[in-house]
Amino acid sequence: MPVFLDSTSATFEAEFAALLGAKREDCPDVDAVVSEIIADVRAMGDAALIELTARFDRLALSPATLAFSQDEIDRECARVPTAERAALERAAERIRAYHVRQMPEDVQWTDPEGATLGWRWTPVSAAGLYVPGGLASYPSSVLMNAIPAQVAGVERLVICAPTPDGKSNPLVLLAARLSGVDTVYRIGGAQAIAAMAYGTQTIRPVDKITGPGNAYVAAAKRRVFGKVGIDMIAGPSEILVIADRDNDPDWLALDLLSQAEHDESAQSILITDDAAFGRAVAAAVDRRLETLERRTIAGASWRDYGAVITVRDLTEAAELSNRVAPEHLELCVADADALAARITHAGAIFLGPWTPEAIGDYIGGPNHVLPTARSARFSSGLSVLDFMKRTTVARMTPEALKAIGPAAETLAISESLEAHGLSVRARLDRLNEESA
Amino acid sequence: MPVFLDSTSATFEAEFAALLGAKREDCPDVDAVVSEIIADVRAMGDAALIELTARFDRLALSPATLAFSQDEIDRECARVPTAERAALERAAERIRAYHVRQMPEDVQWTDPEGATLGWRWTPVSAAGLYVPGGLASYPSSVLMNAIPAQVAGVERLVICAPTPDGKSNPLVLLAARLSGVDTVYRIGGAQAIAAMAYGTQTIRPVDKITGPGNAYVAAAKRRVFGKVGIDMIAGPSEILVIADRDNDPDWLALDLLSQAEHDESAQSILITDDAAFGRAVAAAVDRRLETLERRTIAGASWRDYGAVITVRDLTEAAELSNRVAPEHLELCVADADALAARITHAGAIFLGPWTPEAIGDYIGGPNHVLPTARSARFSSGLSVLDFMKRTTVARMTPEALKAIGPAAETLAISESLEAHGLSVRARLDRLNEESA
Numbered sequence: 001m002p003v004f005l006d007s008t009s010a011t012f013e014a015e016f017a018a019l020l021g022a023k024r025e026d027c028p029d030v031d032a033v034v035s036e037i038i039a040d041v042r043a044m045g046d047a048a049l050i051e052l053t054a055r056f057d058r059l060a061l062s063p064a065t066l067a068f069s070q071d072e073i074d075r076e077c078a079r080v081p082t083a084e085r086a087a088l089e090r091a092a093e094r095i096r097a098y099h100v101r102q103m104p105e106d107v108q109w110t111d112p113e114g115a116t117l118g119w120r121w122t123p124v125s126a127a128g129l130y131v132p133g134g135l136a137s138y139p140s141s142v143l144m145n146a147i148p149a150q151v152a153g154v155e156r157l158v159i160c161a162p163t164p165d166g167k168s169n170p171l172v173l174l175a176a177r178l179s180g181v182d183t184v185y186r187i188g189g190a191q192a193i194a195a196m197a198y199g200t201q202t203i204r205p206v207d208k209i210t211g212p213g214n215a216y217v218a219a220a221k222r223r224v225f226g227k228v229g230i231d232m233i234a235g236p237s238e239i240l241v242i243a244d245r246d247n248d249p250d251w252l253a254l255d256l257l258s259q260a261e262h263d264e265s266a267q268s269i270l271i272t273d274d275a276a277f278g279r280a281v282a283a284a285v286d287r288r289l290e291t292l293e294r295r296t297i298a299g300a301s302w303r304d305y306g307a308v309i310t311v312r313d314l315t316e317a318a319e320l321s322n323r324v325a326p327e328h329l330e331l332c333v334a335d336a337d338a339l340a341a342r343i344t345h346a347g348a349i350f351l352g353p354w355t356p357e358a359i360g361d362y363i364g365g366p367n368h369v370l371p372t373a374r375s376a377r378f379s380s381g382l383s384v385l386d387f388m389k390r391t392t393v394a395r396m397t398p399e400a401l402k403a404i405g406p407a408a409e410t411l412a413i414s415e416s417l418e419a420h421g422l423s424v425r426a427r428l429d430r431l432n433e434e435s436a
Numbered sequence: 437m438p439v440f441l442d443s444t445s446a447t448f449e450a451e452f453a454a455l456l457g458a459k460r461e462d463c464p465d466v467d468a469v470v471s472e473i474i475a476d477v478r479a480m481g482d483a484a485l486i487e488l489t490a491r492f493d494r495l496a497l498s499p500a501t502l503a504f505s506q507d508e509i510d511r512e513c514a515r516v517p518t519a520e521r522a523a524l525e526r527a528a529e530r531i532r533a534y535h536v537r538q539m540p541e542d543v544q545w546t547d548p549e550g551a552t553l554g555w556r557w558t559p560v561s562a563a564g565l566y567v568p569g570g571l572a573s574y575p576s577s578v579l580m581n582a583i584p585a586q587v588a589g590v591e592r593l594v595i596c597a598p599t600p601d602g603k604s605n606p607l608v609l610l611a612a613r614l615s616g617v618d619t620v621y622r623i624g625g626a627q628a629i630a631a632m633a634y635g636t637q638t639i640r641p642v643d644k645i646t647g648p649g650n651a652y653v654a655a656a657k658r659r660v661f662g663k664v665g666i667d668m669i670a671g672p673s674e675i676l677v678i679a680d681r682d683n684d685p686d687w688l689a690l691d692l693l694s695q696a697e698h699d700e701s702a703q704s705i706l707i708t709d710d711a712a713f714g715r716a717v718a719a720a721v722d723r724r725l726e727t728l729e730r731r732t733i734a735g736a737s738w739r740d741y742g743a744v745i746t747v748r749d750l751t752e753a754a755e756l757s758n759r760v761a762p763e764h765l766e767l768c769v770a771d772a773d774a775l776a777a778r779i780t781h782a783g784a785i786f787l788g789p790w791t792p793e794a795i796g797d798y799i800g801g802p803n804h805v806l807p808t809a810r811s812a813r814f815s816s817g818l819s820v821l822d823f824m825k826r827t828t829v830a831r832m833t834p835e836a837l838k839a840i841g842p843a844a845e846t847l848a849i850s851e852s853l854e855a856h857g858l859s860v861r862a863r864l865d866r867l868n869e870e871s872a
Contacts, residue, residue: 084850087843094840098553101545107537116787117534117801122780124814138851171850207814222658226669229814233662248866254859261855293854340829344558351552351831354863358856359832362844365553366828378560378643378665380826390816392802393776395787396795404530407523408798414520414607415574418729419697420794423690427790430684 002268002282002306006275007316019307020323020374024236024265034219037190038198045200052191057133057164061186063202068173068184076170077177084171091363092143092178098365099151102384108393114400119392123153124229126204127387128196129181130211131172133162133188139171140361144368145210145382146179152387157181158206160196162188188213190220197224208387210369231382235373236265239357240326240346242317243281244333245274247353253284255330258358260301261294267305269324271317278308318342325376328357347376398431438704438718438742442711443752455743456759456810460672460701470655473626474634481636488627493569493600497622499638504609504620512606513613520607527799528579528614534801535587538820544829550836555828559589560665562640563823564632565617566647567608569598569624575607576797580804580818581646582615588823593617594642596632598624625649629656633664644823646805667818671809672701675793676762676782678753679717680769681710683789689720691766694794696737697730703741705760707753711746718744754778761812764793783812834867 005015040048046063053061068076080088108118129145131137142159149157159176161168163186176184185203187195193213199205209221210231221230239259241252256268272278285302289295311317318339321329325345333339336351343349347370350357361368369382396404405424412421441451476484482499489497504512516524544554565581567573578595585593595612597604599622612620621639623631629649635641645657646667657666675695677688692704708714721738725731747753754775757765761781769775772787779785783806786793797804805818832840841860848857 083846087846087850090840090843091847094547097547101543109537111530111533111801115800119802120776125780140847140851222661225658225661226809226811229811248862251859251862254855254862257855258853258859261853288855288858293852298855336831340556343827344561345825346827348828348830351829354834354837355830355832356859356863358848358853358859359837359841359844360828360830361853361856362847363840364551364830364832365547366555366830370828371825373662375662375665376825376827378825381828383826385821389781389807389812389814390819391779391782391812392784392796392806392817393787394784394791394796394800394802395772396791396800398790401790401795404526404799405795407526408795410519410523411527411576411798412794414523415576416729417694417697417794419690419693419724419734420797422724423687423694423792423794426684426687426690427792 002302002308004278005307005309007309007311007320016320022305024267024305030215030219034190034216034223038194038220038223041191041194041200042198046202049187049191049195049200052189053187056189057162059163059166059186066185066187066202068186073173073177073184076168076173079170080174085174088139088143088171088175088178091140092147094363094365095143095147096151099148099367099384102148103151104385104388113403114397115404116395117393119390121388121390123155123388124207125154126156126158126206127154127208127210128206129157129159130192130209130213130217131159131161132213132217133164136212137161137169137172139169139175140368141212142172142175143179146176146181148367148382148384149387150180152384154387156204156206158196159184160187160192162186162192190216193217193220193224197228210382210386231369231386232371232375232379234369236267237262238267238327238372239330240269240271240321240324240328241330242271242314242321242333242339243277244272244314245277246334247277247332249277249280249284250288251353251356252281252332253288255356256281256285256302256306257288257292257298258356259328260298260306261292264297264300265305266301268302269307269309269326271309271311271320273311273313273317275310278310282308314339315342321346325374327370327372327376328360330355330357345376347371347381401427402431438738438744440714441743441745443745443747443756452756458741460703460741466651466655470626470652470659474630474656474659477627477630477636478634482638485623485627485631485636488625489623492625493598495599495602495622502621502623502638504622509609509613509620512604512609515606516610521610524575524579524607524611524614527576528583530799530801531579531583532587535584535803535820539587540821540824549839550833551840552831553829555826557824557826559591559824560643561590562592562594562642563590563644563646564642565593565595566628566645566649566653567595567597568649569600572648573597573605573608575605575611576804577648578608578611579615582612582617584803584818584820585823586616588820590823592640592642594632595620596623596628598622598628626652626656629653629660633660646818646822667805667822668807668811668815670805672703673698674703674763674808675766676705676707676757676760676764677766678707678750678757678769678775679713680708680750681713682770683713683768685713685716685720686724687789687792688717688768689724691792692717692721692738692742693724693728693734694792695764696734696742697728700733700736701741702737704738705743705745705762707745707747707756709747709749709753714744714746750775751778757782761810763806763808763812764796766791766793781812783807783817837863838867
């Protein structure tokens with residue numbers, strides 16, 4: 001049973017705080033193991049990758065077979081059925097069309113003092129994308145990570161995707177091809193992150209690493225952060241649905257379950273201004289759980305972390321949602337735009353009953369790599385900007401330096417940074433000499 | 437003596453690689469200590485802060501004196517001399533004018549299928565700025581961190597600044613006041629980071645923490661990353677100057693020294709196409725080092741990490757600079773704009789001989805919090821965007837869902853995510869019934 005909360009109850013605040021604070025992830029402390037793996041890869045390079053892959057993935061590799069060959073990729077792609085290929089191509093096209101609009105523009109202006117100021121955007125040179133193996137090997141995630149990098153203009157784009165027992169996912173390879181990935185390596189875990197960050201004899205280091213992974217991958221990303229850029233440390237998926245009574249309970253039940261089926265630690269929350277409607281949705285979830293393929297996972301998630309919250313009105317719903325800062329937020333209410341205007345923290349908003357969250361996972365266009373675990377309070381989903389960086393630009397004229405240089409000198413002296421001050425003073429002195 | 441390299445030498449590639457790989461920072465492994473401090477603050481709150489501040493800063497605090505009172509701030513601000521106040525106000529105004537231009541716009545469009553897509557930007561609710569104590573307590577850094585947050589629209593902005601032995605810097609407090617900071621706490625170190633991330637009885641938690649600090653602060657920021665957002669792990673400062681012979685060697689010497697004086701681990705590099713000019717700059721550095729106040733620090737930095745590199749031409753200079761990915765890059769050449777167009781990785785570019793880097797530290801307008809240690813390959817200086825986040829928005833019409841829903845269903849099934857597929861299918865079935 002999920003929890004049922006009522007915002008008018010005297011115990012509500014405590015119950016809601018408990019829901020917010022629920023620790024949904026067992027973070028095993030794998031840091032020591034990961035630190036050793038990274039040191040191994042830095043010291044031994046390919047040999048470490050080969051040994052670790054044999055141990056963890058039961059797969060014998062050599063430096064020559066670390067990467068899929070183009071022939072292998074061709075063969076794998078050819079195995080993808082036509083309908084899946086068409087769907088993947090359609091998704092790639094729509095994701096690209098959305099992300100192209102994120103391309104930032106360079107800006108430059110001259111201010112009243114005569115200083116020319118601005119900034120320029122450039123892509124990172126090389127990016128590495130981690131794709132988990134096994135059940136969570138999602139071709140859609142390849143598109144969502146690789147296409148923003150491709151749009152940004154990243155020159156070299158590689159994937160590390162473990163193939164436990166040699167099993168690969170043809171759709172992952174096709175998605176890689178559709179999104180301009182140059183090379184796909186058959187390695188996973190912390191060793192893959194280390195290889196992309198530091199390089200080996202065969203694998204050239206990249207500048208930015210993105211993509212989800214297990215606790216080992218997450219710990220490795222945290223460790224290499226600074227040596228390379230990383231996206232975020234992703235936690236289990238979440239959905240919050242705000243709905244009034246004029247909705248089909250079964251639709252919303254499926255939307256809640258579409259997060260719950262990801263992971264036993266996923267969280268699905270319904271907030272409604274109608275208690276009876278809330279019970280109807282919970283009943284619909286129970287009915288769907290009888291037959292759903294992943295009912296064990298989804299059922300555990302709904303039982304342990306699911307919640308149905310009844311509120312006085314939709315304004316209160318928005319306030320509670322902002323405290324959750326959900327990864328995915330569906331607004332199934334009469335005036336979804338008005339409610340959206342009250343939302344200050346959310347990874348992605350889905351407006352109206354015809355926009356199930358699953359559309360955003362695959363084909364809507366926006367990225368499905370989104371901030372989890374309340375991090376929408378301070379971070380954004382993946383975008384083209386994650387694969388670019390901004391260089392600021394400044395040019396002083398002699399007149400501009402005359403106008404603002406003395407203040408810089410004053411501040412430098414106040415901070416006891418004499419050379420800073422002198423670098424301005426030497427130039428100002430020249431100007432004074434010239435005008436004398 | 438700095439190293440003198442010549443790109444035409446047979447040993448150049450190895451020497452340049454050694455320069456790039458030089459480990460300039462002793463990163464003491466303080467992680468265990470930091471982990472304990474964070475645990476203490478989470479368990480004991482204010483009591484831990486008071487105990488740690490007594491131990492490390494030799495300062496007795498109580499919950500009531502953790503923060504400066506408004507009266508105390510008034511008194512401290514009144515101690516700032518007029519010239520410093522005016523310079524700080526001028527700097528704040530120019531930094532604000534630059535950062536206001538970074539405010540992003542919300543975007544929304546409707547695509548040919550009828551899907552409405554876009555994104556919205558919102559500020560983080562609360563941000564915490566760390567300001568180191570002692571020598572590196574820079575009022576300019578307060579402006580550079582706080583003003584972008586203020587421009588972004590952050591509601592609550594706090595500072596943690598240790599005051600060892602009770603000594604505070606009036607300019608830091610004035611800078612805080614000029615940039616809209618609400619509260620300044622007299623605490624530092626890992627305990628300050630923990631307090632801002634997790635909160636205590638007195639200190640409310642924030643969503644984003646920025647600002648430089650020592651190894652303990654850096655380790656704490658890395659640890660709390662995910663619970664809150666952080667800016668970056670800053671390393672020692674760097675400057676790279678590309679100059680032709682038509683420059684005053686003394687000016688460039690001062691520019692090189694203005695980074696070297698920050699820290700014995702700072703790095704200053706000159707790249708020139710004229711070997712004699714390079715030697716002249718090195719000689720000018722030596723002359724200035726005779727009298728510079730911080731000659732011990734600057735001299736050690738220049739001796740241990742300084743470099744003068746002679747290249748065949750300016751194109752080669754740009755290529756080498758891109759491999760360094762310097763924090764600060766001065767282009768003192770006849771056509772600085774043309775050379776800038778070849779730069780792909782740099783934190784900030786200063787164009788022409790009238791733009792000493794120190795202008796950017798204080799008053800130019802661009803941010804002086806910039807990526808160090810080659811991280812300009814993948815990251816940017818601090819900006820308004822660091823205090824905002826983007827929420828993606830999608831709305832499907834029934835027609836749009838009809839057009840793209842089936843592809844989403846196909847992909848969901850291929851990923852064995854049945855509820856995802858059903859959430860789309862249930863709606864498509866309704867549309868088919870209606871049109872039947």
